[in-house]
Each structure stands twice: as structure tokens, then as C-alpha cells.
Amino acid sequence: MLKVKNYQLVNLLEFLEKAALKPRASRVRTKLVKLLYNKIDDLQGDEMALLDKFGKKGENGKLIENQGTFTRIEETAAEYHQEKRTLLEETASVNVDELKDKLAVLMEELENSDATVSGKDAEALDLLLDALEEEVGTMK
Numbered sequence: 001m002l003k004v005k006n007y008q009l010v011n012l013l014e015f016l017e018k019a020a021l022k023p024r025a026s027r028v029r030t031k032l033v034k035l036l037y038n039k040i041d042d043l044q045g046d047e048m049a050l051l052d053k054f055g056k057k058g059e060n061g062k063l064i065e066n067q068g069t070f071t072r073i074e075e076t077a078a079e080y081h082q083e084k085r086t087l088l089e090e091t092a093s094v095n096v097d098e099l100k101d102k103l104a105v106l107m108e109e110l111e112n113s114d115a116t117v118s119g120k121d122a123e124a125l126d127l128l129l130d131a132l133e134e135e136v137g138t139m140k
Contacts, residue, residue: 025109
């Protein structure tokens with residue numbers, strides 16, 4: 001299982017999507033990206049459940065949306081933010097069993113790339129390599 005915090009999922013996904021990789025590593029990346037999308041979908045479902053619990057609803061029972069955001073109940077806003085913070089800090093376990101014999105290919109390509117990274121990309125690369133090293137290490 002590849003383990004990262006929920007709040008890190010999107011940064012990892014964005015980094016992987018734009019990384020220039022050779023075909024062999026790119027195939028592994030594509031499969032990993034699909035798995036990350038599934039985890040992000042799960043996270044969005046959990047976030048919607050929180051909004052359903054703490055959001056204002058109209059007469060039709062649906063959440064009230066205003067310019068792309070949902071209105072929360074003022075009295076429970078602090079509780080909503082605490083639960084959302086807790087959700088984002090939870091560890092997401094991405095099942096990479098189907099990729100276990102290929103993860104080293106992606107790691108090697110990322111480690112030996114001539115690309116320069118900085119900022120969010122550098123953080124995502126470091127996080128990804130740490131997670132991949134841990135996963136590859138458990139397979140030995």
C-alpha cells in the first residue's frame with residue numbers, strides 16, 4: 001500500500017500527470033494516476049458527506065449552492081472545519097499490488113531524470129519517492 005495524507009493526493013496527481021517520462025515508466029505512472037484518481041473520488045465523496053451533514057439545505061432538501069460553494073450552517077461551521085481538517089490529515093492507502101513489480105521502474109526514472117523541480121513539484125517528488133521507497137522496501 002502506498003501511503004500518503006489525503007491532502008497530498010492532488011499534488012501527487014498533478015506532479016505525475018506533467019512529469020516527462022520514458023515509455024516504460026510512463027505506463028507505470030498512468031496506472032498509478034488511475035489509482036490516485038480513485039482515491040481522490042473517495043475523498044470527494046467524504047467531503048460531500050461532511051457538507052451534507054453541516055451544510056444548509058433548501059426546501060427541496062438539497063444543499064444550497066452559491067457561486068460554486070455550498071453554504072454551511074453558521075452554528076456548526078467550527079465543527080465542520082475540524083472534521084474536514086481531520087479528514088484531510090487521514091492517511092490514504094493506495095493499493096498498488098498490481099504495480100508492485102513495476103514501481104522500481106518509475107522510481108528509477110524519477111530519480112535519474114534530467115528535469116529540474118522546485119516548489120510544489122519538488123515537494124511532490126520527495127513525497128512520492130519516499131512513499132515508493134517504502135513500498136518497494138516492503139516487497140523485498
